Amino acid sequence: xxxxxxxxxxxxxxxxxxxxxxxxxxxxxxxxxxxxxxxxxxxxxxxxxxxxxxxxxxxxxxxxxxxxxxxxxxxxxxxxxxxxxxxxxxxxxxxxxxxxxxxxxxxxxxx
Amino acid sequence: xxxxxxxxxxxxxxxxxxxxxxxxxxxxxxxxxxxxxxxxxxxxxxxxxxxxxxxxxxxxxxxxxxxxxxxxxxxxxxxxxxxxxxxxxxxxxxxxxxxxxxxxxxxxxxxx
Numbered sequence: 143x144x145x146x147x148x149x150x151x152x153x154x155x156x157x158x159x160x161x162x163x164x165x166x167x168x169x170x171x172x173x174x175x176x177x178x179x180x181x182x183x184x185x186x187x188x189x190x191x192x193x194x195x196x197x198x199x200x201x202x203x204x205x206x207x208x209x210x211x212x213x214x215x216x217x218x219x220x221x222x223x224x225x226x227x228x229x230x231x232x233x234x235x236x237x238x239x240x241x242x243x244x245x246x247x248x249x250x251x252x253x
Numbered sequence: 254x255x256x257x258x259x260x261x262x263x264x265x266x267x268x269x270x271x272x273x274x275x276x277x278x279x280x281x282x283x284x285x286x287x288x289x290x291x292x293x294x295x296x297x298x299x300x301x302x303x304x305x306x307x308x309x310x311x312x313x314x315x316x317x318x319x320x321x322x323x324x325x326x327x328x329x330x331x332x333x334x335x336x337x338x339x340x341x342x343x344x345x346x347x348x349x350x351x352x353x354x355x356x357x358x359x360x361x362x363x364x365x
Binding site for chain 1: 295352
């Protein structure tokens with residue numbers, strides 16, 4: 143149990159589908175993150191929600207849409223994805239100036 | 254902007270031998286430094302962190318790392334590795350509190 147729970151663990155979707163990834167933490171953290179992990183590349187920060195403000199990586203395509211309804215829950219809404227979006231999507235949470243705590247990730251395959 | 258360089262993408266080492274995984278960072282301001290480990294089909298788990306104080310930090314599973322400000326390095330070491338240490342290791346840096354930058358990772362393979 144990592145303290146950060148991600149669902150589903152695996153997801154296969156077509157390019158015309160709409161799906162959502164879910165992340166939940168009960169560690170009392172005040173920041174939540176989405177990272178994309180692709181083989182042989184650094185982890186790519188996609189979005190940060192910190193103290194209810196959102197910071198985003200401007201290179202993330204608009205087909206990825208985050209939602210953070212409260213400090214414990216984070217979603218990543220997906221629509222009209224491309225095959226190159228196939229990757230491991232990691233959620234993390236933290237307190238300010240403290241280490242990240244990661245979930246086990248969602249392995250996404252876009253067909 | 255900050256960046257993290259992990260010089261070795263793959264490190265094979267025999268069981269019970271010592272290992273060092275290298276990490277260099279670029280930053281003009283004070284930073285916090287971390288090492289994470291990732292086992293197959295799992296997320297990243299914190300091994301150790303440097304926030305301030307002693308430059309030699311000890312983490313879980315017998316790992317330690319030394320912060321060297323003049324060389325902008327934060328190399329990870331273990332005096333005797335086990336088969337169970339086979340995993341991917343990531344170095345990370347932050348100075349703003351919620352913008353973390355990761356290296357590309359080093360795959361450690363422990364050979365029986």
